[in-house]
Amino acid sequence: MSKPVLGLLLGGVLGIVDGLSAWFTPAVRAQLAGIVVGSTIKGLIAGILIGVFAKKFNSLPLGIVFGLAVGLLLAFLVAFLQKGYYFEIMLPGAILGLVVGFATQKYGRPAVQTAAANR
Amino acid sequence: MVDHPGSGRFPVTRLSAIIGTSSPNPEERRRAFEALVSAYWMPVYKYIRIKWNKPTEDARDLTQGFFAEAIEKNFFARFDPSKAKFRTFLRTCLDGFVANENKAAGRIKRGGGATILSLDFDGAEQQLRIAAPPAANQTDEYFEKEWARSVFSLALESFRAQMLAAGKQTHLRLFERYAINAEEEEKPSYKDLASEFDLSVTDVTNYLALARREFRRIVLEKLRELTATDEEYRREARALLGVDLNGLAV
Amino acid sequence: MDWLSDKAVYRLREEADLPDLGGSKYMVLHKLGSGGMGAVYLAQDVDLGRKVAVKVMNIADSTGALASRMMREARIVALLEHPSIVPIHDVGVLEDGRVYYAMKLVQGARLDQFASGAPLDLLRIFQKICEAVAFAHARGVIHRDLKPENIMVGPFGEVLVMDWGVAKVLGEGEGESPRGPGKAGIELQGFDDADLTATLPLASGRESGDTSSGMVIGTPAYMPPEQALGKIELLDPRSDVYALGAVLYFLLTGRAPFDSTPTADAVRESTRKPPPRPRQINSSIPRAIEAMCLKAMSERRADRYASAEEVTIDVIKFLDGQPVSAYQENVFEKAGRWLGRNRFIVLLILTYLIARLVVFFSMGR
Numbered sequence: 001m002s003k004p005v006l007g008l009l010l011g012g013v014l015g016i017v018d019g020l021s022a023w024f025t026p027a028v029r030a031q032l033a034g035i036v037v038g039s040t041i042k043g044l045i046a047g048i049l050i051g052v053f054a055k056k057f058n059s060l061p062l063g064i065v066f067g068l069a070v071g072l073l074l075a076f077l078v079a080f081l082q083k084g085y086y087f088e089i090m091l092p093g094a095i096l097g098l099v100v101g102f103a104t105q106k107y108g109r110p111a112v113q114t115a116a117a118n119r
Numbered sequence: 120m121v122d123h124p125g126s127g128r129f130p131v132t133r134l135s136a137i138i139g140t141s142s143p144n145p146e147e148r149r150r151a152f153e154a155l156v157s158a159y160w161m162p163v164y165k166y167i168r169i170k171w172n173k174p175t176e177d178a179r180d181l182t183q184g185f186f187a188e189a190i191e192k193n194f195f196a197r198f199d200p201s202k203a204k205f206r207t208f209l210r211t212c213l214d215g216f217v218a219n220e221n222k223a224a225g226r227i228k229r230g231g232g233a234t235i236l237s238l239d240f241d242g243a244e245q246q247l248r249i250a251a252p253p254a255a256n257q258t259d260e261y262f263e264k265e266w267a268r269s270v271f272s273l274a275l276e277s278f279r280a281q282m283l284a285a286g287k288q289t290h291l292r293l294f295e296r297y298a299i300n301a302e303e304e305e306k307p308s309y310k311d312l313a314s315e316f317d318l319s320v321t322d323v324t325n326y327l328a329l330a331r332r333e334f335r336r337i338v339l340e341k342l343r344e345l346t347a348t349d350e351e352y353r354r355e356a357r358a359l360l361g362v363d364l365n366g367l368a369v
Numbered sequence: 370m371d372w373l374s375d376k377a378v379y380r381l382r383e384e385a386d387l388p389d390l391g392g393s394k395y396m397v398l399h400k401l402g403s404g405g406m407g408a409v410y411l412a413q414d415v416d417l418g419r420k421v422a423v424k425v426m427n428i429a430d431s432t433g434a435l436a437s438r439m440m441r442e443a444r445i446v447a448l449l450e451h452p453s454i455v456p457i458h459d460v461g462v463l464e465d466g467r468v469y470y471a472m473k474l475v476q477g478a479r480l481d482q483f484a485s486g487a488p489l490d491l492l493r494i495f496q497k498i499c500e501a502v503a504f505a506h507a508r509g510v511i512h513r514d515l516k517p518e519n520i521m522v523g524p525f526g527e528v529l530v531m532d533w534g535v536a537k538v539l540g541e542g543e544g545e546s547p548r549g550p551g552k553a554g555i556e557l558q559g560f561d562d563a564d565l566t567a568t569l570p571l572a573s574g575r576e577s578g579d580t581s582s583g584m585v586i587g588t589p590a591y592m593p594p595e596q597a598l599g600k601i602e603l604l605d606p607r608s609d610v611y612a613l614g615a616v617l618y619f620l621l622t623g624r625a626p627f628d629s630t631p632t633a634d635a636v637r638e639s640t641r642k643p644p645p646r647p648r649q650i651n652s653s654i655p656r657a658i659e660a661m662c663l664k665a666m667s668e669r670r671a672d673r674y675a676s677a678e679e680v681t682i683d684v685i686k687f688l689d690g691q692p693v694s695a696y697q698e699n700v701f702e703k704a705g706r707w708l709g710r711n712r713f714i715v716l717l718i719l720t721y722l723i724a725r726l727v728v729f730f731s732m733g734r
Contacts, residue, residue: 242372245372246372250375264375267378267382268373268375268378271373271377271378271381271382272371272372272373274381275371275373275381276371294384297384298377298380298381298383298384299373299377299380299381306380306399309398324396324398324413325396328391328396328397331384331385331387331397332389332391334381334384334385335384335385335386335387335389338385359382359385
């Protein structure tokens with residue numbers, strides 16, 4: 001599959017998993033559904049952004065840094081909207097961004113091949 | 120002896136000295152015996168000293184006596200190449216001769232009053248002193264080894280003479296330096312020789328190749344002289360040089 | 370007459386023994402070793418100015434069969450143009466009637482003398498050996514005498530498979546003497562395997578196994594059972610596969626799978642008693658590699674890899690971290706292999722989980 005699609009899928013799945021992990025925090029358990037939805041959307045957006053980046057730029061270090069940055073930024077926005085839990089949201093968010101950044105660089109069909117396959 | 124057509128590279132094929140001992144021509148007979156004696160006297164002498172444990176004087180007399188009798192009674196005519204190697208035959212004759220002399224109440228027969236050739240017994244004795252004696256059950260191998268030494272020594276002598284006569288002193292010196300005089304375990308490299316002799320490596324390679332070829336030819340020539348048939352010659356060539364010449368043009 | 374020392378006699382003998390390459394463009398420098406049907410010498414190509422190795426026949430050949438054998442060997446190898454098969458430069462007949470051929474001078478160590486390296490490095494070397502043999506098989510040639518002594522490893526890790534003296538061109542000489550183009554596409558004189566039984570000895574005494582029942586060609590320590598029993602007609606690419614397995618065994622354990630004493634009984638003995646499994650000798654050998662080795666060395670031909678190419682594929686798969694056909698992984702081994710290949714991702718996931726834990730505990734305060 002192409003890198004953007006991989007990014008999207010991975011971001012979405014990790015977003016769901018990350019959202020579900022909120023269940024372990026009793027304080028926010030009641031809002032679990034909302035957290036999961038929000039986390040998933042965050043993951044999908046981050047995933048597509050990182051995936052497109054990976055399609056355009058073939059560099060593992062750059063991909064990782066970009067993923068980290070996107071993950072951090074989106075997580076910050078979410079925390080900002082929540083008006084709290086900055087550390088608890090941004091740390092995992094950054095790491096997951098990193099994971100997607102790495103995965104989209106290493107796996108997924110590179111741009112040239114996709115173009116050739118679509119011809 | 121078979122003349123090999125097309126072997127123009129080789130000089131006149133030497134007659135086998137063994138066959139030559141039965142020649143009707145007395146000059147040929149003399150040459151033949153001379154060739155055999157010069158090749159075999161040293162191994163015979165050493166063999167008598169080592170195996171029969173005879174003191175120097177007795178060994179000398181026995182050596183001379185053996186060859187004298189060999190010539191007189193023409194032992195070598197009895198040699199049958201299909202039965203054994205010439206060397207084995209000669210050793211058997213020698214053992215028989217010495218045993219007989221032992222039985223003849225210690226009376227050592229002298230060779231008709233005249234020595235056949237002036238043989239350097241002192242030199243042989245010196246060699247015996249330097250080298251370690253073989254084990255008691257290895258006298259046969261010892262004889263073989265001494266025979267090989269004898270053949271190579273004679274070949275080397277002839278080689279030296281021929282190279283000098285052909286004006287190839289450098290070739291000769293190179294060959295000796297490379298093949299004989301090296302004290303080191305490893306043979307000197309061509310590069311080392313080139314600087315030692317102030318020659319190019321190419322020259323060293325070429326000179327050695329030529330010298331080697333000539334030496335080999337002379338060794339094989341000597342070998343042919345000391346064998347009775349082609350079959351025997353090939354066998355000996357294989358034994359001496361590790362190469363079987365069966366079916367080959369040599 | 371000057372006295373010659375033992376050493377001098379030995380040296381003179383060596384010099385006289387050197388073949389006269391006078392009629393060719395090669396000049397002999399010194400002997401490198403002996404094996405197969407002849408001795409190998411270091412020589413100088415006078416025209417091109419390079420050093421080559423020249424193999425000169427040195428065994429009894431009253432019928433001329435050996436001369437044509439050597440010619441045949443030269444022609445077979447000349448056909449096999451592959452980076453891991455030693456190239457033949459020239460073939461000819463010396464003035465004294467002996468056949469010779471000149472080949473690339475290989476600098477390096479024989480595999481059996483090669484210092485043992487990391488398992489992966491050894492496996493990469495093995496891969497190159499398999500590729501060379503696979504190439505030969507694709508050209509219709511089986512080697513029949515693969516063993517560490519016939520494999521050289523160069524200073525840059527290049528591998529050369531040598532000594533194709535008993536190689537066979539498939540489709541030729543199977544109970545008959547066909548003439549005409551062999552599978553390799555050139556005309557090779559039909560060579561009946563019966564010639565192999567008639568000519569003695571093919572190799573120097575230490576190499577050939579002399580059995581009373583038919584001639585054994587090759588080396589007992591590395592030969593497949595069908596070859597050890599002298600059933601030359603059964604030899605096919607899978608025989609080479611067996612030998613490859615034996616070479617792998619040697620690489621893994623540092624010893625040959627079978628005793629190399631070539632007595633008839635030992636040879637028959639070796640076909641019944643399997644060697645100890647590699648992991649019994651060295652437990653750090655991965656199971657997948659052991660499985661590959663044992664599959665290649667199966668007593669029954671049908672159980673082996675069908676070709677050297679299949680062996681190559683499995684070796685490449687292993688080096689790539691993929692599962693190999695010879696070994697069925699269990700779930701844990703699969704997971705372990707996946708984890709080995711994807712260490713970074715695993716690390717990241719662990720980091721995420723740790724971060725989650727940290728968050729959990731910090732929120733719990």
